Amino acid sequence: MSSPAAVSSLRLIHLPGGTFIMGADDRRSDERPAHAVAVTAFRAAERPVSNNEYAAFVEHTEAPPPPFWTQDGFRIPDAPVVGISWHDAVAYCEWLSTQTDTRLRLPTEAEREYAARGGLAEADWPEPDPHWPKVAARASVATAEHPHVPLDACRNRFGLYCMADNVHEWCSDWYDRSYYDVSPRAEPAGPVSGMRRASRGGSWRHRIKFTRVSARSSLSPSYRYNDYGFRIYADAV
Numbered sequence: 001m002s003s004p005a006a007v008s009s010l011r012l013i014h015l016p017g018g019t020f021i022m023g024a025d026d027r028r029s030d031e032r033p034a035h036a037v038a039v040t041a042f043r044a045a046e047r048p049v050s051n052n053e054y055a056a057f058v059e060h061t062e063a064p065p066p067p068f069w070t071q072d073g074f075r076i077p078d079a080p081v082v083g084i085s086w087h088d089a090v091a092y093c094e095w096l097s098t099q100t101d102t103r104l105r106l107p108t109e110a111e112r113e114y115a116a117r118g119g120l121a122e123a124d125w126p127e128p129d130p131h132w133p134k135v136a137a138r139a140s141v142a143t144a145e146h147p148h149v150p151l152d153a154c155r156n157r158f159g160l161y162c163m164a165d166n167v168h169e170w171c172s173d174w175y176d177r178s179y180y181d182v183s184p185r186a187e188p189a190g191p192v193s194g195m196r197r198a199s200r201g202g203s204w205r206h207r208i209k210f211t212r213v214s215a216r217s218s219l220s221p222s223y224r225y226n227d228y229g230f231r232i233y234a235d236a237v
Contacts, residue, residue, distance in 0.1 A: 004056035006092075007099050010045060012234055013159050015115055017041035021122050022113055023180055024214040030177035031214045034122075037110050038186045041236035044107070044115045047150045047161045048080035048169060048231045049092065057092050068226050073146030080147045080167045080229040086197045086221035089170045089230040096232065106172040107233040109216070110188050112200045116163035116213040118156030124212045126156035126163050147204050147229070165202040165210045167229040168217055173198040175218035196220055203227040 022037040051069070058065050066083035068074040074082065084092075089106060097104045107115065118126050150161035173179075173190025175198040190198060196218035202211040205227045211217075219228065 004053075004060055004099060006049075006053040006056040006096055009050070009053055010096070010100070010232065011047075012043040012232070013046055014043050014236060015041060015158055017236070018114075020114055020117060022110060022214070024122075024124075024212070027212065027214060028216075030216050031180075033180055034214075035180060035183065036185055037114075037183070037188060039108075039110055039114050040187065042107075042111055043234045043236060044111075044158070044160055045232040046159060048167060048229045049084075049089075050078050051075050051081045052077040054081040054084070054092065057095055061091075061095055063088070063091065067224055071146075073144070074226070076146070076149060078149045080150075080162070082147055082167055082226050082229050083224045084170070084229055085224045086170050086219075088224070092230070093232065102234055104232050104234050106170055106230060108187075108189050109171045109173045109198045109200065111233060112169065112171050113213055115158060115160055116156065116200065118158045118160070118163070120157065124214070125210070126154075126213060144204060147227070163201060164213060166204055167201060167227050168199045168203055168219075168225075169201045170228065170230045171198040171200060175216070177216075199228065 017040045019036055019038045021034050023031045023034040025032055025034045068083040093104045147167050154165055155161045156163050174194030175196045176191045199217045202209055
């Protein structure tokens with residue numbers, strides 16, 4: 001069988017790692033306290049997993065297709081796939097790992113926030129301009145009624161697309177709104193158990209399409225929402 005589209009289209013960007021301020025003292029309670037966190041170098045996919053890439057997984061594994069593929073606008077080949085549970089995302093990572101001989105995975109919340117910030121210290125958005133969400137929304141058709149194909153207007157300084165808009169992206173961590181009170185300062189990986197898995201990013205279906213890089217979200221790992229997708233991460237080489 002030929003190489004799946006998910007393999008040929010995967011582009012991982014090396015992020016240098018470092019120490020950054022995670023969270024925000026003047027925002028929602030689960031973003032407090034702002035605290036210094038160190039992450040080692042890692043790699044992040046340039047874009048969320050697309051419908052075309054996920055279709056290769058469905059074809060090769062006979063996994064069930066996302067429930068929203070039958071609806072208009074939800075199977076645009078290069079737009080992010082949605083309707084993916086946390087378990088689906090993990091299964092995809094495990095499958096693609098075997099195809100690439102590379103351990104691919106979901107990010108920790110710390111890695112996801114570090115990646116979204118794009119090297120900007122204590123910024124609310126992937127760009128320092130406070131008007132960036134309005135500018136990006138106009139350019140990226142963020143008012144559409146389905147996920148949009150990632151465009152340059154929504155790329156941050158690390159070269160990553162749609163880190164604050166388009167779809168929520170699953171993280172590996174369990175979610176705990178008070179986790180920052182006890183989180184280790186190096187490589188935090190979340191609580192050891194929980195009821196909901198953490199997620200990050202904005203949503204095409206929210207009234208406000210863009211979200212701050214420190215904003216946290218969560219969902220039951222078995223749920224398949226039409227604004228939930230995921231992005232591939234890997235350790236540095």
